[in-house]
Amino acid sequence: MSKTRIILGGLLVLGLLFANAWQYWLKPAPMVPELTMSTVSGESINLQALKGKPVLVSFWATSCGLCLAEIDDLIALHQAHQAKGYTTLAISLKYDSLAAIKSLQQSRSLPYKLIYDVKGEYAKAFGGVLMTPTHFFISAAGKIVWRNVGPIDREELSELIKKNL
Numbered sequence: 001m002s003k004t005r006i007i008l009g010g011l012l013v014l015g016l017l018f019a020n021a022w023q024y025w026l027k028p029a030p031m032v033p034e035l036t037m038s039t040v041s042g043e044s045i046n047l048q049a050l051k052g053k054p055v056l057v058s059f060w061a062t063s064c065g066l067c068l069a070e071i072d073d074l075i076a077l078h079q080a081h082q083a084k085g086y087t088t089l090a091i092s093l094k095y096d097s098l099a100a101i102k103s104l105q106q107s108r109s110l111p112y113k114l115i116y117d118v119k120g121e122y123a124k125a126f127g128g129v130l131m132t133p134t135h136f137f138i139s140a141a142g143k144i145v146w147r148n149v150g151p152i153d154r155e156e157l158s159e160l161i162k163k164n165l
Contacts, residue, residue, distance in 0.1 A: 033125035088112035
């Protein structure tokens with residue numbers, strides 16, 4: 001195969017990747033799934049009822065080192081903005097255990113809502129979340145406006161929260 005064909009093939013692949021990424025980012029923000037979830041303390045939370053308030057949905061696991069490392073940032077963001085209407089929902093994936101979640105909640109004094117996705121239905125409703133940490137920021141208008149796989153940037157997320165209060 002000639003060098004020209006290899007280069008053209010590579011450019012075609014890059015073009016397709018760019019077109020797919022461009023289409024992904026140009027799509028209108030998806031609406032929040034219609035879900036009613038139960039916290040580990042038994043409280044019922046309906047995502048649609050939170051419309052009008054910015055919400056961070058964070059999928060995590062007690063066995064995830066990156067998740068554990070960002071807890072201090074999540075606590076700080078929650079405490080800094082909660083009084084203005086912001087809320088944090090931390091959803092633990094189904095491979096976790098309720099005992100481990102409650103233990104971590106107590107040992108770290110987590111101030112935000114913890115939800116255990118026992119059946120995997122919440123992760124599925126958010127597009128099939130498989131990796132932790134995975135975050136979704138829901139605007140006050142009820143649309144997902146930010147997605148992040150991996151640890152958060154505390155300053156970036158704080159600015160996003162402020163813009164949506």
